[in-house]
Amino acid sequence: MTLYDWPRAAAFGRVIPKTKIYEHAGTNTGLKELFVREVDQIVWSHKLAPETVNLTATKQVAEIQVFRITARTATLDRDVLRAIDKAIPFPLIFELAHGGRVRLAAAYKRPSEADSARWVVGDHFHGDWLPEDSPRTPLPVALNMGALYERLLAGQTARLIPGMGEAPQTPFAPAEAERPVSLEERIAQAEAIQHQVREVERIKARLAREKQFNKRVAINAELRAAKEKLERLTAGNRSAAATK
Structure with a gap:
Protein backbone atom coordinates (compact mmCIF):
# COMPACT_ATOMS: atom_id res chain seq x y z
CA MET A 1 0.00 0.00 0.00
CA ALA A 158 -7.73 -0.65 -4.19
CA ARG A 159 -7.08 -3.21 -1.45
CA LEU A 160 -10.83 -3.94 -1.30
CA ILE A 161 -11.54 -3.90 -5.04
CA PRO A 162 -9.07 -6.04 -7.03
CA GLY A 163 -7.59 -4.28 -10.04
CA MET A 164 -8.70 -0.84 -8.97
CA GLY A 165 -5.31 0.77 -8.44
CA GLU A 166 -4.89 4.48 -8.96
CA ALA A 167 -6.20 4.65 -12.51
CA PRO A 168 -8.75 7.38 -13.15
CA GLN A 169 -11.36 4.78 -13.99
CA THR A 170 -11.77 1.05 -13.46
CA PRO A 171 -13.99 -1.38 -15.39
CA PHE A 172 -16.56 -3.05 -13.17
CA ALA A 173 -17.78 -5.56 -15.75
CA PRO A 174 -17.24 -6.20 -19.48
CA ALA A 175 -20.60 -4.64 -20.31
CA GLU A 176 -19.54 -1.41 -18.60
CA ALA A 177 -16.02 -1.29 -20.01
CA GLU A 178 -16.84 1.47 -22.48
CA ARG A 179 -18.05 4.04 -19.97
CA PRO A 180 -16.16 5.93 -17.28
CA VAL A 181 -16.84 4.73 -13.75
CA SER A 182 -17.51 7.55 -11.32
CA LEU A 183 -15.82 7.97 -7.97
CA GLU A 184 -19.23 7.54 -6.31
CA GLU A 185 -19.68 4.12 -7.96
CA ARG A 186 -16.25 2.93 -6.94
CA ILE A 187 -16.73 4.13 -3.37
CA ALA A 188 -20.18 2.49 -3.21
CA GLN A 189 -18.74 -0.86 -4.29
CA ALA A 190 -15.82 -0.58 -1.87
CA GLU A 191 -18.22 0.29 0.97
CA ALA A 192 -20.41 -2.71 0.08
CA ILE A 193 -17.37 -5.00 0.19
CA GLN A 194 -16.20 -3.52 3.49
CA HIS A 195 -19.67 -3.88 4.99
CA GLN A 196 -19.82 -7.53 3.91
CA VAL A 197 -16.37 -8.23 5.36
CA ARG A 198 -17.64 -6.93 8.71
CA GLU A 199 -20.75 -9.10 8.38
CA VAL A 200 -18.63 -12.21 7.80
CA GLU A 201 -16.52 -11.39 10.87
CA ARG A 202 -19.67 -10.79 12.95
CA ILE A 203 -21.05 -14.22 12.03
CA LYS A 204 -17.68 -15.86 12.73
CA ALA A 205 -17.73 -14.34 16.22
CA ARG A 206 -21.25 -15.69 16.83
CA LEU A 207 -20.12 -19.13 15.67
CA ALA A 208 -17.14 -19.07 18.04
CA ARG A 209 -19.42 -18.26 21.01
CA GLU A 210 -22.13 -20.82 20.20
CA LYS A 211 -21.86 -24.24 21.90
CA GLN A 212 -25.08 -25.97 20.81
CA PHE A 213 -24.57 -28.20 17.78
CA ASN A 214 -27.87 -27.47 16.02
CA LYS A 215 -27.37 -23.70 16.36
CA ARG A 216 -23.79 -24.01 15.08
CA VAL A 217 -25.09 -25.79 11.98
CA ALA A 218 -27.49 -22.91 11.29
CA ILE A 219 -24.80 -20.29 11.87
CA ASN A 220 -22.41 -22.16 9.59
CA ALA A 221 -25.01 -22.03 6.82
CA GLU A 222 -25.41 -18.28 7.42
CA LEU A 223 -21.63 -17.88 7.30
CA ARG A 224 -21.38 -19.73 3.97
CA ALA A 225 -24.06 -17.49 2.48
CA ALA A 226 -22.28 -14.37 3.73
CA LYS A 227 -18.96 -15.54 2.26
CA GLU A 228 -20.63 -16.29 -1.05
CA LYS A 229 -22.09 -12.79 -1.15
CA LEU A 230 -18.66 -11.33 -0.44
CA GLU A 231 -17.20 -13.41 -3.25
CA ARG A 232 -19.87 -12.16 -5.67
CA LEU A 233 -19.06 -8.56 -4.75
CA THR A 234 -15.39 -8.99 -5.64
CA ALA A 235 -15.51 -11.64 -8.42
CA GLY A 236 -16.60 -9.25 -11.15
CA ASN A 237 -13.64 -6.96 -10.63
CA ARG A 238 -11.16 -9.82 -10.42
CA SER A 239 -12.25 -11.09 -13.84
CA ALA A 240 -12.20 -7.59 -15.27
CA ALA A 241 -8.73 -6.95 -13.88
CA ALA A 242 -7.45 -10.22 -15.37
CA THR A 243 -8.39 -9.12 -18.87
CA LYS A 244 -6.76 -5.67 -18.67
Whole structure:
Protein backbone atom coordinates (compact mmCIF):
# COMPACT_ATOMS: atom_id res chain seq x y z
CA MET A 1 0.00 0.00 0.00
CA THR A 2 1.34 3.40 -0.99
CA LEU A 3 2.68 5.94 1.47
CA TYR A 4 2.98 9.39 -0.03
CA ASP A 5 5.87 11.82 0.13
CA TRP A 6 3.82 14.88 1.00
CA PRO A 7 5.31 18.03 -0.60
CA ARG A 8 7.47 20.19 1.65
CA ALA A 9 5.54 23.26 0.58
CA ALA A 10 2.41 21.64 2.03
CA ALA A 11 3.91 21.04 5.51
CA PHE A 12 1.74 22.50 8.27
CA GLY A 13 2.75 20.74 11.49
CA ARG A 14 0.10 22.04 13.87
CA VAL A 15 -0.89 19.95 16.91
CA ILE A 16 -4.69 19.80 17.26
CA PRO A 17 -5.91 19.55 20.89
CA LYS A 18 -8.54 16.87 21.36
CA THR A 19 -10.75 19.49 23.01
CA LYS A 20 -11.03 21.27 19.65
CA ILE A 21 -12.39 18.08 18.09
CA TYR A 22 -14.87 17.73 20.94
CA GLU A 23 -16.08 21.31 20.44
CA HIS A 24 -16.67 21.03 16.71
CA ALA A 25 -17.87 17.42 16.52
CA GLY A 26 -20.29 17.51 19.45
CA THR A 27 -18.76 14.45 21.09
CA ASN A 28 -20.38 12.72 24.07
CA THR A 29 -18.73 11.26 27.16
CA GLY A 30 -18.31 7.82 25.58
CA LEU A 31 -16.56 9.23 22.53
CA LYS A 32 -14.27 11.38 24.67
CA GLU A 33 -13.26 8.25 26.55
CA LEU A 34 -12.41 6.60 23.22
CA PHE A 35 -10.14 9.51 22.31
CA VAL A 36 -8.40 9.36 25.69
CA ARG A 37 -7.94 5.60 25.46
CA GLU A 38 -6.96 5.30 21.78
CA VAL A 39 -5.43 8.61 20.64
CA ASP A 40 -2.11 9.99 21.85
CA GLN A 41 -1.73 13.01 19.54
CA ILE A 42 -3.36 14.58 16.49
CA VAL A 43 -1.17 16.65 14.16
CA TRP A 44 -2.43 18.62 11.18
CA SER A 45 0.65 17.64 9.21
CA HIS A 46 0.04 18.89 5.66
CA LYS A 47 -2.27 21.18 3.76
CA LEU A 48 -2.73 20.20 0.11
CA ALA A 49 -4.06 23.35 -1.52
CA PRO A 50 -3.68 25.24 -4.82
CA GLU A 51 -0.84 27.31 -3.39
CA THR A 52 1.06 24.30 -1.99
CA VAL A 53 0.63 21.67 -4.74
CA ASN A 54 0.05 23.94 -7.74
CA LEU A 55 -3.34 22.48 -8.66
CA THR A 56 -6.56 24.40 -9.19
CA ALA A 57 -9.41 23.99 -6.70
CA THR A 58 -12.70 22.43 -7.74
CA LYS A 59 -16.20 23.12 -6.47
CA GLN A 60 -16.20 20.09 -4.17
CA VAL A 61 -12.49 19.98 -3.30
CA ALA A 62 -10.84 23.30 -2.49
CA GLU A 63 -8.19 21.75 -0.23
CA ILE A 64 -7.22 18.34 1.20
CA GLN A 65 -5.90 18.15 4.75
CA VAL A 66 -3.53 15.43 6.00
CA PHE A 67 -3.89 14.54 9.68
CA ARG A 68 -1.34 12.32 11.40
CA ILE A 69 -2.69 10.46 14.40
CA THR A 70 -0.32 8.83 16.85
CA ALA A 71 -2.45 6.03 18.28
CA ARG A 72 -2.17 4.30 21.63
CA THR A 73 -3.73 1.14 20.16
CA ALA A 74 -3.28 -0.80 16.91
CA THR A 75 -6.90 -0.20 15.97
CA LEU A 76 -8.98 2.95 16.21
CA ASP A 77 -12.70 2.85 16.78
CA ARG A 78 -14.55 4.00 13.65
CA ASP A 79 -16.22 6.76 15.65
CA VAL A 80 -12.86 8.40 16.37
CA LEU A 81 -12.09 9.07 12.71
CA ARG A 82 -15.70 10.02 12.00
CA ALA A 83 -15.60 12.62 14.78
CA ILE A 84 -12.46 14.20 13.33
CA ASP A 85 -13.94 14.20 9.83
CA LYS A 86 -17.09 15.79 11.25
CA ALA A 87 -15.06 18.53 12.95
CA ILE A 88 -12.95 19.52 9.92
CA PRO A 89 -14.80 21.06 6.92
CA PHE A 90 -12.39 19.71 4.30
CA PRO A 91 -11.62 16.27 2.80
CA LEU A 92 -9.13 14.47 5.05
CA ILE A 93 -6.42 11.88 4.56
CA PHE A 94 -5.25 10.24 7.79
CA GLU A 95 -1.83 8.83 8.57
CA LEU A 96 -2.21 6.47 11.53
CA ALA A 97 1.00 5.72 13.42
CA HIS A 98 1.48 3.06 16.11
CA GLY A 99 4.41 0.96 17.29
CA GLY A 100 6.83 2.00 14.56
CA ARG A 101 4.28 1.36 11.80
CA VAL A 102 2.05 3.64 9.76
CA ARG A 103 -0.92 3.28 7.44
CA LEU A 104 -3.29 5.57 5.59
CA ALA A 105 -7.03 5.89 6.14
CA ALA A 106 -9.67 8.01 4.45
CA ALA A 107 -13.39 8.28 3.83
CA TYR A 108 -15.12 9.75 0.81
CA LYS A 109 -16.26 13.15 2.01
CA ARG A 110 -18.37 15.60 0.03
CA PRO A 111 -20.57 18.64 0.65
CA SER A 112 -24.23 17.83 1.26
CA GLU A 113 -26.49 18.61 -1.70
CA ALA A 114 -29.19 19.78 0.71
CA ASP A 115 -26.89 22.02 2.75
CA SER A 116 -23.49 23.01 1.35
CA ALA A 117 -22.31 23.94 4.85
CA ARG A 118 -22.61 20.29 5.94
CA TRP A 119 -20.49 17.34 4.83
CA VAL A 120 -21.47 13.77 4.03
CA VAL A 121 -18.87 11.27 5.28
CA GLY A 122 -18.76 7.67 4.04
CA ASP A 123 -17.02 4.62 5.48
CA HIS A 124 -13.31 4.86 6.26
CA PHE A 125 -10.94 2.69 4.23
CA HIS A 126 -7.63 1.63 5.73
CA GLY A 127 -4.38 0.76 4.03
CA ASP A 128 -2.00 -1.95 5.21
CA TRP A 129 0.37 -1.34 8.09
CA LEU A 130 3.88 -0.54 6.85
CA PRO A 131 7.16 0.17 8.66
CA GLU A 132 7.51 3.86 9.53
CA ASP A 133 10.66 4.13 7.38
CA SER A 134 9.06 2.58 4.27
CA PRO A 135 9.82 4.34 0.97
CA ARG A 136 7.32 7.01 0.01
CA THR A 137 6.17 7.92 -3.48
CA PRO A 138 5.30 11.34 -4.96
CA LEU A 139 1.68 12.38 -5.11
CA PRO A 140 -0.25 10.87 -8.03
CA VAL A 141 -0.43 13.03 -11.15
CA ALA A 142 -3.69 14.99 -11.33
CA LEU A 143 -5.14 17.96 -13.21
CA ASN A 144 -6.87 19.59 -10.23
CA MET A 145 -7.63 19.14 -6.53
CA GLY A 146 -10.72 17.04 -7.20
CA ALA A 147 -8.77 14.61 -9.36
CA LEU A 148 -5.99 14.43 -6.76
CA TYR A 149 -8.54 13.56 -4.07
CA GLU A 150 -9.99 10.86 -6.32
CA ARG A 151 -6.55 9.33 -6.91
CA LEU A 152 -5.75 9.35 -3.19
CA LEU A 153 -9.05 7.62 -2.40
CA ALA A 154 -8.51 5.11 -5.21
CA GLY A 155 -5.25 4.10 -3.57
CA GLN A 156 -7.13 3.32 -0.35
CA THR A 157 -10.01 1.37 -1.89
CA ALA A 158 -7.73 -0.65 -4.19
CA ARG A 159 -7.08 -3.21 -1.45
CA LEU A 160 -10.83 -3.94 -1.30
CA ILE A 161 -11.54 -3.90 -5.04
CA PRO A 162 -9.07 -6.04 -7.03
CA GLY A 163 -7.59 -4.28 -10.04
CA MET A 164 -8.70 -0.84 -8.97
CA GLY A 165 -5.31 0.77 -8.44
CA GLU A 166 -4.89 4.48 -8.96
CA ALA A 167 -6.20 4.65 -12.51
CA PRO A 168 -8.75 7.38 -13.15
CA GLN A 169 -11.36 4.78 -13.99
CA THR A 170 -11.77 1.05 -13.46
CA PRO A 171 -13.99 -1.38 -15.39
CA PHE A 172 -16.56 -3.05 -13.17
CA ALA A 173 -17.78 -5.56 -15.75
CA PRO A 174 -17.24 -6.20 -19.48
CA ALA A 175 -20.60 -4.64 -20.31
CA GLU A 176 -19.54 -1.41 -18.60
CA ALA A 177 -16.02 -1.29 -20.01
CA GLU A 178 -16.84 1.47 -22.48
CA ARG A 179 -18.05 4.04 -19.97
CA PRO A 180 -16.16 5.93 -17.28
CA VAL A 181 -16.84 4.73 -13.75
CA SER A 182 -17.51 7.55 -11.32
CA LEU A 183 -15.82 7.97 -7.97
CA GLU A 184 -19.23 7.54 -6.31
CA GLU A 185 -19.68 4.12 -7.96
CA ARG A 186 -16.25 2.93 -6.94
CA ILE A 187 -16.73 4.13 -3.37
CA ALA A 188 -20.18 2.49 -3.21
CA GLN A 189 -18.74 -0.86 -4.29
CA ALA A 190 -15.82 -0.58 -1.87
CA GLU A 191 -18.22 0.29 0.97
CA ALA A 192 -20.41 -2.71 0.08
CA ILE A 193 -17.37 -5.00 0.19
CA GLN A 194 -16.20 -3.52 3.49
CA HIS A 195 -19.67 -3.88 4.99
CA GLN A 196 -19.82 -7.53 3.91
CA VAL A 197 -16.37 -8.23 5.36
CA ARG A 198 -17.64 -6.93 8.71
CA GLU A 199 -20.75 -9.10 8.38
CA VAL A 200 -18.63 -12.21 7.80
CA GLU A 201 -16.52 -11.39 10.87
CA ARG A 202 -19.67 -10.79 12.95
CA ILE A 203 -21.05 -14.22 12.03
CA LYS A 204 -17.68 -15.86 12.73
CA ALA A 205 -17.73 -14.34 16.22
CA ARG A 206 -21.25 -15.69 16.83
CA LEU A 207 -20.12 -19.13 15.67
CA ALA A 208 -17.14 -19.07 18.04
CA ARG A 209 -19.42 -18.26 21.01
CA GLU A 210 -22.13 -20.82 20.20
CA LYS A 211 -21.86 -24.24 21.90
CA GLN A 212 -25.08 -25.97 20.81
CA PHE A 213 -24.57 -28.20 17.78
CA ASN A 214 -27.87 -27.47 16.02
CA LYS A 215 -27.37 -23.70 16.36
CA ARG A 216 -23.79 -24.01 15.08
CA VAL A 217 -25.09 -25.79 11.98
CA ALA A 218 -27.49 -22.91 11.29
CA ILE A 219 -24.80 -20.29 11.87
CA ASN A 220 -22.41 -22.16 9.59
CA ALA A 221 -25.01 -22.03 6.82
CA GLU A 222 -25.41 -18.28 7.42
CA LEU A 223 -21.63 -17.88 7.30
CA ARG A 224 -21.38 -19.73 3.97
CA ALA A 225 -24.06 -17.49 2.48
CA ALA A 226 -22.28 -14.37 3.73
CA LYS A 227 -18.96 -15.54 2.26
CA GLU A 228 -20.63 -16.29 -1.05
CA LYS A 229 -22.09 -12.79 -1.15
CA LEU A 230 -18.66 -11.33 -0.44
CA GLU A 231 -17.20 -13.41 -3.25
CA ARG A 232 -19.87 -12.16 -5.67
CA LEU A 233 -19.06 -8.56 -4.75
CA THR A 234 -15.39 -8.99 -5.64
CA ALA A 235 -15.51 -11.64 -8.42
CA GLY A 236 -16.60 -9.25 -11.15
CA ASN A 237 -13.64 -6.96 -10.63
CA ARG A 238 -11.16 -9.82 -10.42
CA SER A 239 -12.25 -11.09 -13.84
CA ALA A 240 -12.20 -7.59 -15.27
CA ALA A 241 -8.73 -6.95 -13.88
CA ALA A 242 -7.45 -10.22 -15.37
CA THR A 243 -8.39 -9.12 -18.87
CA LYS A 244 -6.76 -5.67 -18.67
